[in-house]
Amino acid sequence: MFTELHAVAIRDGVALPRYWEQFAADGSWPRVGAPCDTAVKTTLDQLTWWAHALREARARRPYTV
DSSP states (O other): OOOOTTOOOOOOOOOOTTGGGGSOTTSOSSOTTOTHHHHHHHHHHHHHHHHHHHHHHHHHSOOOO
16 A cells, blocks of 8 residues: 655656766766766756746745645
């Protein structure tokens, strides 16, 4: 039985198969042209959108416990 009241389902995710290939020679991440670039950017853009939406909603209508 799932009883968590404040649970949120995550439908998208970022998988990093062969993660060692995602790093540049100097150790920076992600390396230019890495296959994960698009997936990571999309996920971070979605998280940023939700963060802004929630901040605005909470400012208009504070959540009370």
